[in-house]
Amino acid sequence: MSSRRRRKKLPEPAVVRIETMSHEGRGIAHINGKTVFVFGALAGEQVRIQITKTSRNFDQATTLEVIEASASRIEPKCDAFQVCGGCSLQYLDNDDQVAFKQQSLLDMMQHAGLEVEQTLPPLRSSVWGYRRKARLGVKYVRKKGRVLVGFRERNTSFLADMSRCEVLIPQVGERLGELAELIERLDARESIPQIEVAADDHHVVLVFRHLEPLSGADRERMIEFARHSGFWLQLQAGGPDSIVLLYPEQQQLYFSPLANSDIRVRFGAADFTQVNADINQQMVEQALRFLNLQQEDRVLDLFCGLGNFSLPIARLCAQVTGVEVGQAMVARAKDNALAHAITNSEYFVADLSKPDPDHTWMRRRYDKILLDPPRLGAMEMAQIINRFDASTLVYVSCQPSSLVRDSKIFCDSGYRLAHLGVIDMFPQTAHIESMAVFERD
Secondary structure, eight states: OOSSOOOOOOOOOEEEEOOEEOTTSOEEEEETTEEEEEETOOTTOEEEEEEEEEOSSEEEEEEEEEEEOOTTBOOOSOTTTTTBSSOSOTTBOHHHHHHHHHHHHHHHHHHTTOOOSEEOOOBOOOSSSOBOEEEEEEEEETTTTEEEEEOBBTTSSSBOOOSOOSSBOHHHHTOHHHHHHHHHTSTTTTSOOEEEEEEOSSOEEEEEEOSSOOOHHHHHHHHHHHHHHOOEEEEESSSGGGEEEEESSOOOEEEOSSTTOSOOEEEOTTSOOOSOHHHHHHHHHHHHHHHTOOTTOEEEEETOTTTTTHHHHHTTSSEEEEEESOHHHHHHHHHHHHHTTOOSEEEEEOOTTSOOTTSGGGGSOOSEEEEOOOTTOOHHHHTTGGGGOOSEEEEEESOHHHHHHHHHHHHHTTOEEEEEEEEOSSTTSOOOEEEEEEEOO
């Protein structure tokens, strides 16, 4: 008998009725009592499915045919939707997408025994061509004799064969073919694995990651492409610190965290910034509204990044303290404050998953606190939140499960969940961003 484990044969296609939706946007059905999560299916639909992965407690499947369609079903706009892993909800009307996300979030809070005093209207904007930041995969496929540029296929490590992307800003999304043609002309076509995209209101930067040194001829081809295309080009041979400008010699990107404001935050192509500029401005404005800042307030901005929230906050209060784990991000935040002559802000480098009670900023009292953590949330800070004696907490979340966990800690610490609503930062996906406001009497 061969020592190699024989691949388990998958079941034959089956017809099921979708009972409800998971929080990740997949349909839920049952076959012989076993739960099946179905990609591409909506609640109430009858569909023919193919199970693609089995496990002890549940199976995963994809939709082969919609037999009875939901009234909410629409035709996906993107030709690559069936294979590309970038989007998951294009077949659901956007109004219903947002309603689904809002209800999913509220259901999770209710299941955790948390009461929401007021549900906020969702923050919404354009549902296509909104994405300003992305990492595109690149692959020269020898068998096809051409280059693929785009996102990975759903549930595989292969790149999807796509000529355009509908959620990327049109300057990039409509020109994937041009990028592929450029790379096909390069000697280094087989050693460029990705392109980082970063854009502001006026310019688009493309950072070409290359695993081997580029020839002089390749550099000239890329510079010529930049001159004719309007893209700004950068090269990255290693980590983020290895990024160098290729063309033009001077490149500066800025974003405005608030509409109708003179605050412009300078950022690098590899820096974390929100992908959706309009939604970010709405988000910052809403956060400021709920912080209800007074001239005498001292504010703590946890996971402050480049100053997306802290710079606008500084204009409205006595003092703002920003904390971020990355030294480079903190340095940029300080530079951005200096560029705007903001003197009532200070920034500290700290790992907020391991808060040090002896750190200077930890020994102070704050009137208001804003938290904008990564997907893991802010559990360690939530557990010691009472030491700061703040009356209001505004929590911007990019992961519902960590928000629910941290919300329970806040409420057990004497806060109440006064406001909660989704932020449609990533239309066409099941990704849920949200804002929660906690108050203490």
